[in-house]
Amino acid sequence: MNLEQLEKAFQDKIDQEIKIEPKDWMPEAYRKTNIRQISQHAHSEIVGMLPEGNWISRAPSLKRKAILLAKVQDEAGHGLYLYSACETLGISREETINDLHSGKAKYSSIFNYPTLTWADMGAIGWLVDGAAIMNQVMLTRTSYGPYARAMVRICKEESFHQRQGFEILLTLSKGTAEQKAMCQDAINRWWWPSLMMFGPKDTESTNSDQSMKWKIKRKSNDELRQNFVDMIAQQIKFLDMTLPDPNLKWNEEKGHYDFGEINWEEFWNVVKGNGPCNKQRLEARKKAWDEGAWVREAAKAHADKKANLEKTKAA
Amino acid sequence: MKSSFIIKQFYGDIPDAGSGNQTSNHAASKNDWPLWEVFIRSKQGLDHKHVGSLHAADAQMAIENARDVYTRRMEGVSIWVVESKHIHASNPDDAGSFYEPAKDKIYRHPTFYDLPDELNHM
Numbered sequence: 383m384n385l386e387q388l389e390k391a392f393q394d395k396i397d398q399e400i401k402i403e404p405k406d407w408m409p410e411a412y413r414k415t416n417i418r419q420i421s422q423h424a425h426s427e428i429v430g431m432l433p434e435g436n437w438i439s440r441a442p443s444l445k446r447k448a449i450l451l452a453k454v455q456d457e458a459g460h461g462l463y464l465y466s467a468c469e470t471l472g473i474s475r476e477e478t479i480n481d482l483h484s485g486k487a488k489y490s491s492i493f494n495y496p497t498l499t500w501a502d503m504g505a506i507g508w509l510v511d512g513a514a515i516m517n518q519v520m521l522t523r524t525s526y527g528p529y530a531r532a533m534v535r536i537c538k539e540e541s542f543h544q545r546q547g548f549e550i551l552l553t554l555s556k557g558t559a560e561q562k563a564m565c566q567d568a569i570n571r572w573w574w575p576s577l578m579m580f581g582p583k584d585t586e587s588t589n590s591d592q593s594m595k596w597k598i599k600r601k602s603n604d605e606l607r608q609n610f611v612d613m614i615a616q617q618i619k620f621l622d623m624t625l626p627d628p629n630l631k632w633n634e635e636k637g638h639y640d641f642g643e644i645n646w647e648e649f650w651n652v653v654k655g656n657g658p659c660n661k662q663r664l665e666a667r668k669k670a671w672d673e674g675a676w677v678r679e680a681a682k683a684h685a686d687k688k689a690n691l692e693k694t695k696a697a
Numbered sequence: 698m699k700s701s702f703i704i705k706q707f708y709g710d711i712p713d714a715g716s717g718n719q720t721s722n723h724a725a726s727k728n729d730w731p732l733w734e735v736f737i738r739s740k741q742g743l744d745h746k747h748v749g750s751l752h753a754a755d756a757q758m759a760i761e762n763a764r765d766v767y768t769r770r771m772e773g774v775s776i777w778v779v780e781s782k783h784i785h786a787s788n789p790d791d792a793g794s795f796y797e798p799a800k801d802k803i804y805r806h807p808t809f810y811d812l813p814d815e816l817n818h819m
Contacts, residue, residue: 405789455769462766466750469732475752476729532749539770681754682730688755 396597401527404470412596416526417471418487419598424464425482425489427457429663433497434506442500449546450503456543460536467528483668491649492579494657501554501561501568507547509569509576512614515540516606517580525597548617555621562623569618570626577641578649580607608638615639732781733759735766737773745777753778 383391388407395402402408431454438454441447465475481487492510497503518540521533554565581603593599611630618625629642651657730752736745748767753759759778767773787795803809812819 403789405786407790452769455765459766459769462751463749469750474729535749678730678754681758685730685755685758 393595396525396595399597401530402525403527411592412598413471415593415596415598416529417468417473420464420468420471420526420529421473421478421481422488422490424461424468424478425487426493427461427464428482429489429493429667431457431461432663432666433493433495433659434503436497437500437503440500441503446503446550453507453543453546456539460532460539463532463535464529467526467532470528479671483664483671485655485664488653490579491652491657492575493663494652494659495571495575496658498571499564499568501551501564502572504547504550504554504565505568505572507543507545508551508617509547509572509614510579511540511543511547513576513579513610515544516610516613520599520601520606523597523600551621551623555623565621566623569621569623573626574644574648575652577607577611577644578652580604580610582646582649611639611641730754730758733763733778734781734784735759735763736777736779737763737767738775739773741774745775748772750781 389409392402392408392412395406402412434450434454434457438447438450441450465478468478469475478487482489492513497506515537518533518537522530522537524530524533551565551568554561557565584602584604594602615625615630615632627642629640631640633640652660655661731754732750733753733756734750735748737748738745751759751762751766753762756778760776763776763778768776799805
């Protein structure tokens with residue numbers, strides 16, 4: 383088959399909802415887009431451990447500490463599922479991690495915001511994980527098999543993350559005046575960055591939407607963002623708190639909530655590396671990697687030595 | 698093929714352009730621990746099923762890592778790990794001809810046989 387026929391056969395498969403598997407023929411651009419997207423997703427899980435890790439030692443009770451530890455451990459797990467899925471596309475683990483450390487590969491900008499109070503653990507679980515889930519549920523149907531399977535596993539685990547976050551805020555919302563204020567403050571700070579997680583507006587692009595055609599993505603940024611706003615605007619009623627948007631209003635005609643304009647200047651600034659914590663996050667990752675080097679080397683040396691011993695014994 | 702399609706950014710797809718250090722240090726992957734495929738028996742009496750892969754220096758570490766990565770919620774009672782390089786697979790490009798011999802043998806299926814409805818236990 384020539385390239386054109388291969389591409390047609392590939393698109394036919396996608397159109398028939400047949401998943402693409404690692405050894406199947408795929409257009410180079412499909413491979414590259416998936417590598418970029420899956421690795422960014424993996425990096426987001428790994429960097430995402432940092433803002434929450436900040437509060438493990440300061441959680442208000444042993445119960446909250448155990449829950450937060452379990453959640454952060456899940457995120458490490460999610461990162462690992464995704465790195466493995468990414469590797470099936472022919473990029474090595476080390477290369478993927480090097481791309482994060484060099485700044486070539488990106489991760490979700492949301493993790494470049496600081497976690498200032500305990501209430502932030504609640505807001506992250508509810509809003510940030512809530513936004514992530516909207517996207518991840520869609521991705522369980524993405525066209526690349528290993529990515530879709532990783533997403534199924536991740537979605538099963540994410541629901542606990544969102545619920546524990548909401549429960550933290552619910553507890554604070556029934557507390558002292560100070561705790562209520564802390565709850566509202568966290569919601570105020572995390573609301574807009576959570577909306578930014580869905581990316582630029584659909585109208586920002588004049589390019590043909592290849593990711594949609596290849597079913598890597600199945601819903602547009604604005605569609606997902608609207609679903610998220612509709613969901614949160616209802617849920618916040620249980621907290622007796624408000625979302626920091628004077629333009630948020632139910633639109634009977636559309637059957638959706640209207641909401642205000644995102645500060646796109648801030649969005650692009652954080653993407654470009656000028657967010658409050660970009661530098662700190664990357665340095666923490668590099669430090670962990672560099673300081674773990676001796677462990678990786680020692681384990682490898684030990685494994686090699688054991689393998690050699692077994693060989694001599696067998697001989 | 699034009700690469701302009703990637704310009705549209707989606708959630709989880711963050712623009713690379715004009716940010717950070719663009720030179721990537723593509724180190725050789727010889728320092729990577731080997732890759733292992735993980736198979737888990739979810740409960741006694743069922744088959745082991747492939748769940749994913751991970752890196753580990755040796756088999757023992759692969760089993761321990763598999764426990765942490767793939768069974769945090771009691772998803773398994775037994776773990777197999779196999780170094781990925783030892784797995785041999787059929788070629789998807791040959792799937793058409795490779796599985797062709799089974800295609801025209803519909804008489805291997807019980808539904809092929811048209812028997813009276815009144816006939817029980819069969």
